[in-house]
Amino acid sequence: MNIVPEVGPFSPAVVQAEEIARGRVSASELVSMYRQRIDRFNDDLNAYCLTTIELAELGAAETRVGPLSGPLAGVSVSIKDLAPMAGYPFTRGSRAFRDDIAGEDAFAVTQLKQAGCLILGKTTTAELGGRPVTDYGLHGAARNPWNIDHTAGGSSGGAAAAVAAGLCGISHGSDGGGSVRIPAACCGVVGMKPSRGRISLGPTSGAGWGGLLTDGVLSRSVADAAAGLDAMAGHLPGDPYWAAPAAEPYLEATRRGPGQLRIAFTSDAEVPVDAEIASRVRDIATLCEEMGHQVVERGPRTQALRELQIVVFAAAMAAQPVTDRSLLDPANAIAAEFGDGLSAADYVRAMDGLHAESRAVISFWDDCDVLITPTFPQTAPRIGEMGLDPATAGREHLDWLSFTYPANCTGQPAISLPLAVHSNGLPIGIQLVGPPQGEAVILALSAQLEAAQPWALRPLTDWD
Numbered sequence: 001m002n003i004v005p006e007v008g009p010f011s012p013a014v015v016q017a018e019e020i021a022r023g024r025v026s027a028s029e030l031v032s033m034y035r036q037r038i039d040r041f042n043d044d045l046n047a048y049c050l051t052t053i054e055l056a057e058l059g060a061a062e063t064r065v066g067p068l069s070g071p072l073a074g075v076s077v078s079i080k081d082l083a084p085m086a087g088y089p090f091t092r093g094s095r096a097f098r099d100d101i102a103g104e105d106a107f108a109v110t111q112l113k114q115a116g117c118l119i120l121g122k123t124t125t126a127e128l129g130g131r132p133v134t135d136y137g138l139h140g141a142a143r144n145p146w147n148i149d150h151t152a153g154g155s156s157g158g159a160a161a162a163v164a165a166g167l168c169g170i171s172h173g174s175d176g177g178g179s180v181r182i183p184a185a186c187c188g189v190v191g192m193k194p195s196r197g198r199i200s201l202g203p204t205s206g207a208g209w210g211g212l213l214t215d216g217v218l219s220r221s222v223a224d225a226a227a228g229l230d231a232m233a234g235h236l237p238g239d240p241y242w243a244a245p246a247a248e249p250y251l252e253a254t255r256r257g258p259g260q261l262r263i264a265f266t267s268d269a270e271v272p273v274d275a276e277i278a279s280r281v282r283d284i285a286t287l288c289e290e291m292g293h294q295v296v297e298r299g300p301r302t303q304a305l306r307e308l309q310i311v312v313f314a315a316a317m318a319a320q321p322v323t324d325r326s327l328l329d330p331a332n333a334i335a336a337e338f339g340d341g342l343s344a345a346d347y348v349r350a351m352d353g354l355h356a357e358s359r360a361v362i363s364f365w366d367d368c369d370v371l372i373t374p375t376f377p378q379t380a381p382r383i384g385e386m387g388l389d390p391a392t393a394g395r396e397h398l399d400w401l402s403f404t405y406p407a408n409c410t411g412q413p414a415i416s417l418p419l420a421v422h423s424n425g426l427p428i429g430i431q432l433v434g435p436p437q438g439e440a441v442i443l444a445l446s447a448q449l450e451a452a453q454p455w456a457l458r459p460l461t462d463w464d
Contacts, residue, residue, distance in 0.1 A: 009037055009166030013075045013224040014251070016169055017116075020074035027074035027118060028060040030169075034076045034120055038167050041463055044148060047162040049081055049139035050089060051121035059118040071227040071251055073116030075169040078162050081122040081139075082129050082155070082174050083215070084204055085109055093125040093137035093155075096320075096327040107200040108172055108215040108232045115231035120168050124158030128320060129174060129213070130313075130332040131155060132182045132397050133386050137329065141383045144187055145463055146426055150380045153183030156218060160187035163218045165463040170228045171218040176209050177309070178375075178404025180216035181416035185375035185429020188418040188455070190446070192217050192225040195437045196411030197241030199232045207240045210312040210351055212408040222446040225415065226250040229439065241411075243437050250443055258444035263288050264364075265372040266299030269402040270306070273377040280420040280428050281374055287452060288372070288445075299371060300364035302406040304357045306398060309409050311350035314339035330390035358410040365412075365435040370445055373403045375416040375429030403431055413439040415446055418455045 007019045007030070019025045035053050042048050056076060084090045084102030091097050105113070112119070127137040134142035134157025142157035144150040145165040152161040156173030160183035163171045173180040175193040184191025199215040201208045208214065217228030230249045235242055265285040267278035289295040317332055318339025325333045364371070377400065386400065387393030398405070407414040413434045420428040434442035 009033060010220060012221040013169035013219065014071050014221070014227050017071055017073050017075050021069055026060070028057065030074070031056045031060045031076055031118055031120070034168055038120065041165055041167065045143045045145060045161045045165055046124055046140055047142055047158040047165065047167055048078065048121045049091070049093075049124045049158065052085070052088060052119055053121070056118040056120050070116050072170070072231050075117050076120050077112055077117045078120055078123045078159060078168040078171045079109055080156050080159050080171070080173050081125045083109055083172060085119070085122065088122065091138055093127040093139060094328065095138050096322045096324065098138055104203060106204065107202050107234070107236060111232045111234060112172065117231065123156070123162055123171060126155035126157065127329040127332055128317065129155040129176055129179055130317065130329065130335065131387055131393070132178055132400055133381070134158060134183070135383050135386070136331075143383065144380055144426070146188060149382050150426065151186060151383050151386065153186030153380060155179040156183045159218050160184050160189055160191070163187070163189045163220055170224050172232070173216050173218050174213060175216045175408065176213040177313070177408050178401045180218060181375050181404050181414060181429065181431060182401065184218050184416045185418070185427060186380040188427030190219045190222055190225045190418065191416040191429075192219075192229055193407065193414050194229055194233070194439055195243045195413045197235075197239065197243040198229070198413075198439070200234060200236045200239050202236040202239060209316045210354070211241055211411060212309060212312060222443060222450050223251060223254045226254045226443050246440065250439055253440040253443045254447035256444065258441065258448055261293045261369040261441070261445060262367065263293045263295045263370050263372060264298050264368045265295065266297060267374055268299060269377055270303055271377050271399040271402050273374060274379065274422075276422050277374045277377065277379070277428050281372060281430060284419055284430050284449070285372055287449070291448060291452060299373065300361045302361055305354065305361070305406055305409040308350045308354045308357065309405060310394070310398070311342060311346060312354065315342055315347050318342070331387060331393040334390055335394060354409055361406060361410050362412065362436060369435065369438075369441055371433040373431045373433065375403060375431040376400055377402060379422050379424060379426040379428065407433050412436055413442060415442050417446055417449060419449065419453060
């Protein structure tokens with residue numbers, strides 16, 4: 001392969017696209033490079049549950065007809081197995097759907113194709129997105145490239161592992177309580193959850209867990225996350241939620257300074273937080289202050305959201321078209337059984353309460369531009385440690401999601417950045433939560449932090 005020195009498996013996706021446009025490397029060469037890496041490393045990581053190299057190669061061949069343009073044109077990407085791809089298995093990580101074939105593409109998939117992205121395959125997911133670890137689903141555990149004895153997080157665990165190990169340019173993911181940001185933090189990559197209604201969940205999905213769920217992107221750089229969001233953003237007629245179109249491409253927000261921001265930070269949660277993680281959050285707050293931002297230590301009260309979103313999640317599990325629940329992950333079966341006991345009035349009351357409490361939480365941003373928190377209270381556990389007992393798994397999972405699920409309830413944008421490494425050798429994720437529809441704000445600050453404290457487009461040496 002004629003891969004130029006500047007372009008390799010860990011190169012930012014936007015750099016790959018630039019070099020393809022210049023003719024210094026071809027999209028076909030990058031597909032071949034990633035195919036070889038998937039063949040070499042996927043057995044160890046289980047990042048992909050299905051490869052579609054033929055689809056990527058076909059797309060790459062079509063690029064030879066004319067020059068490519070666009071921030072991600074020609075870039076090889078992966079799709080989480082919670083998004084349908086027409087003509088391909090659509091298992092949702094579940095034995096209950098192991099024989100399903102998708103009839104049409106998800107909106108995000110269509111958008112990525114139209115942006116010139118080449119799809120390498122579908123990534124391993126927790127069943128139905130129901131766990132924040134990808135340990136127990138149909139396709140087995142997605143392993144963490146930093147230490148394969150540890151979870152890659154979830155539910156977009158395979159997506160995060162694929163990006164971290166250099167098995168694709170960027171990964172599509174989805175996030176209903178932290179399922180993009182948690183695996184990003186576990187695997188030391190960027191995880192962007194956009195605002196509610198930023199990316200249509202159509203044509204096959206409706207509100208997506210009552211509006212808690214959204215598609216998102218996992219990447220190795222902030223610019224890649226912005227470009228992925230630009231590619232996927234958009235609406236379909238009849239969507240229940242619409243975010244106002246951005247004034248400019250999000251990629252542009254990463255290329256200019258954020259100005260002076262009012263930043264709050266906190267490591268307070270309803271669960272204990274690892275001392276090193278809390279210390280790293282304080283370090284980043286100090287760095288923001290040194291960069292000229294106004295910084296204070298405080299945070300919104302979000303605890304009232306917890307029990308309300310449990311009702312919404314359980315109702316969503318109960319609504320799954322599963323005739324034999326013995327095929328489900330036992331934790332999901334328990335959630336679905338709880339959902340069966342809810343009435344329509346229970347669900348309406350929970351949604352009304354969720355929106356009312358969300359208004360109170362969002363008012364915190366009246367005099368704050370960005371909130372900085374840990375992404376998780378503890379680093380990635382060993383595979384099989386979290387949620388081992390289905391009867392207590394739900395509460396255990398929510399404890400780990402203490403800092404992430406509030407943004408799903410309120411619909412705010414949030415991003416996890418790989419800004420530190422724990423003394424145990426595992427990554428620490430730092431979360432930035434923006435104001436409603438404030439993706440540009442957190443992306444601009446993220447790019448500033450990336451420049452001040454470069455993480456790494458660091459390749460993991462075990463996967464070179």
